[in-house]
Amino acid sequence: MSETNLITISRQEERPFDYAALRQKAIEIVQKLSGKIWTDYNAHDPGITILEQIVFALTEVGYKSSFDIEDYLISPDGKINYENQGMYSASRIKSLCTVTQDDYSLFFERKIVYKKEDGSYKNPEKVIFNIDDYNSWYKVIICVAEPKNDLIKNAVVESFWSLWKKWRCMGDLVCELEINWEGSFSPKVDDKNAMNWEHLPEGDYHKWNNLSPIIELFPAIYREGNNPQLLMDYLYPIEDGMRKFLRILENFPNIYSIDENVSVDLDSLDCKQYNSRPFNQMLAMYGVRFPKLGLVSEYRSICCKKQYLRELPELLCHRVGSSWRRHVELMLGILHDNEDPLKIYYTDCLFGIEGAGRVRVVFFADLEKLEKNVRDEIEKFVSSEIPAHLLPIFFWKTLDEEEGFAKLYSEWMKGKPENYKVSPEMELWFKRGLTASNGDWL
Structure with a gap:
C-alpha cells in the first residue's frame, strides 16, 4: 500500500504591527468598548480618523522594533563594543578554559613566555601533559627550541608554576616537571587552516528616536481648525508612550552595558528593574543563575552580577582554582570591601596524598548574625559548585580570626605548588582552630 503524501497549508504568519491588521484590531476594541453609543466606523468619522493616525504611528514604532539585535547594539561609528555588552569572542573564551590534558597543553604553549639571549621573547614549542599511572598526577614536559641555558630554564619554570598556581583545575596536581631542549623533540607546525574565531557580526546604525508628532499626520483642518490644542492634548499620552519606547531603543546599548561609566536616565524605567532584569537576561545566556541567599542587598547583588559579567x-x-574562588565570592555577594558579611578561603590537597580528593572551605563570618539555615544554604550552594570528584569539608570561624589565617594562606599561595603540603604553622592552625561543620576532621 502506497503512502499518501499530504500537503499542509499553514496559516499565514501573523503580523501584529501590520497597518491593516492593527486597524482592524483597534476597531474591534472600539466596538467592544462603545457598544451602541458609537455606530459609525466609516473612514469619514473623526474618531476613525484619529484611530487611523494613531495606528499609523504605531506601525512606525513596530517597524523600528523589528530589526536585528546587532542594529540596536551598534554605535554611531558603526562598531559594537561586545565586551561592554557582556559578550566575548570565542577565541578569548576558548583560550581560558583549562580542563583536559589537551586544554592544559594548548594553554601553556600560548601563555609561557621566556626571554632569549637576543632580548626577544618566545613561547615553548610544545607542552606535554602525561598522567602518572601511580597517583593520577600530571607529569609535564616543556619543549624549548633553544640550547640548554640555566637562565631560560629558570624563566620557563617560574612562568609555568605561576600560571599553574592560578589556572590549575581544583584537585589537579603536578608531580614532575621536565624541560626538553633543542634536538630532543619535533617542533610544532602551525595550522594554517585554523578557524578564525575573531569574527563577530556587525549591524547598521539607525536613528531610532525620531518619531514625528502624530498631529502632523492629520489633514490641515485638524491642525489649523478651532483649538487644535485639544487634539494635541488628547494625543499626548499616546505619543509620549511611543517616544519613551523609542528612547529605550536609542539607549539599548547602555541598558545592556556592563561599563561602569555608562549611566542611563530613563524615567520610563524603574532603576532597580533596569539594573537587575537586563543583567539576569545576560547571565542566563551563559547558564548562570545567582542563588537567593538573602545575604546581600539588591544593590550589592547588582554590583556582583555586573562584576561577574566583566570577569566572565x-x-x-x-x-x-583562583577563578573558582572568585566565581563563588561573586555568587555569594562578596566584593572584597568592608560591607562583606563573609570571607571565604579554600585549600585543596593540603597534605599530599592524605588530602587528595578533598577541598577544605573555610568561612569567616559574624556567626551571631548569620543564622544556621543561611549557613546551611551557603554550604549547599558551594557544594554544588565543587567538582563532583572532590569532597568538600566546611569550617566556620569568627571574623576576628580571619586576619591570622589570611597571612598563612597568602604564604601558602605564594609557595611553589609542586609542594602541596602546607606550612607547619597552617597545619597547626587547622588542628587547633578548626572544627568541621559536617563532623569530618582533618
Missing part, C-alpha cells in the same frame, strides 16, 4: 571569560571554567 576567566570564570567560565569554575573548576579552575
Whole structure:
C-alpha cells in the first residue's frame, strides 16, 4: 500500500504591527468598548480618523522594533563594543578554559613566555601533559627550541608554576616537571587552516528616536481648525508612550552595558528593574543563575552580577582554582570591601596524598548574625559548585580570626605548588582552630 503524501497549508504568519491588521484590531476594541453609543466606523468619522493616525504611528514604532539585535547594539561609528555588552569572542573564551590534558597543553604553549639571549621573547614549542599511572598526577614536559641555558630554564619554570598556581583545575596536581631542549623533540607546525574565531557580526546604525508628532499626520483642518490644542492634548499620552519606547531603543546599548561609566536616565524605567532584569537576561545566556541567599542587598547583588559579567571569560571554567574562588565570592555577594558579611578561603590537597580528593572551605563570618539555615544554604550552594570528584569539608570561624589565617594562606599561595603540603604553622592552625561543620576532621 502506497503512502499518501499530504500537503499542509499553514496559516499565514501573523503580523501584529501590520497597518491593516492593527486597524482592524483597534476597531474591534472600539466596538467592544462603545457598544451602541458609537455606530459609525466609516473612514469619514473623526474618531476613525484619529484611530487611523494613531495606528499609523504605531506601525512606525513596530517597524523600528523589528530589526536585528546587532542594529540596536551598534554605535554611531558603526562598531559594537561586545565586551561592554557582556559578550566575548570565542577565541578569548576558548583560550581560558583549562580542563583536559589537551586544554592544559594548548594553554601553556600560548601563555609561557621566556626571554632569549637576543632580548626577544618566545613561547615553548610544545607542552606535554602525561598522567602518572601511580597517583593520577600530571607529569609535564616543556619543549624549548633553544640550547640548554640555566637562565631560560629558570624563566620557563617560574612562568609555568605561576600560571599553574592560578589556572590549575581544583584537585589537579603536578608531580614532575621536565624541560626538553633543542634536538630532543619535533617542533610544532602551525595550522594554517585554523578557524578564525575573531569574527563577530556587525549591524547598521539607525536613528531610532525620531518619531514625528502624530498631529502632523492629520489633514490641515485638524491642525489649523478651532483649538487644535485639544487634539494635541488628547494625543499626548499616546505619543509620549511611543517616544519613551523609542528612547529605550536609542539607549539599548547602555541598558545592556556592563561599563561602569555608562549611566542611563530613563524615567520610563524603574532603576532597580533596569539594573537587575537586563543583567539576569545576560547571565542566563551563559547558564548562570545567582542563588537567593538573602545575604546581600539588591544593590550589592547588582554590583556582583555586573562584576561577574566583566570577569566572565576567566570564570567560565569554575573548576579552575583562583577563578573558582572568585566565581563563588561573586555568587555569594562578596566584593572584597568592608560591607562583606563573609570571607571565604579554600585549600585543596593540603597534605599530599592524605588530602587528595578533598577541598577544605573555610568561612569567616559574624556567626551571631548569620543564622544556621543561611549557613546551611551557603554550604549547599558551594557544594554544588565543587567538582563532583572532590569532597568538600566546611569550617566556620569568627571574623576576628580571619586576619591570622589570611597571612598563612597568602604564604601558602605564594609557595611553589609542586609542594602541596602546607606550612607547619597552617597545619597547626587547622588542628587547633578548626572544627568541621559536617563532623569530618582533618
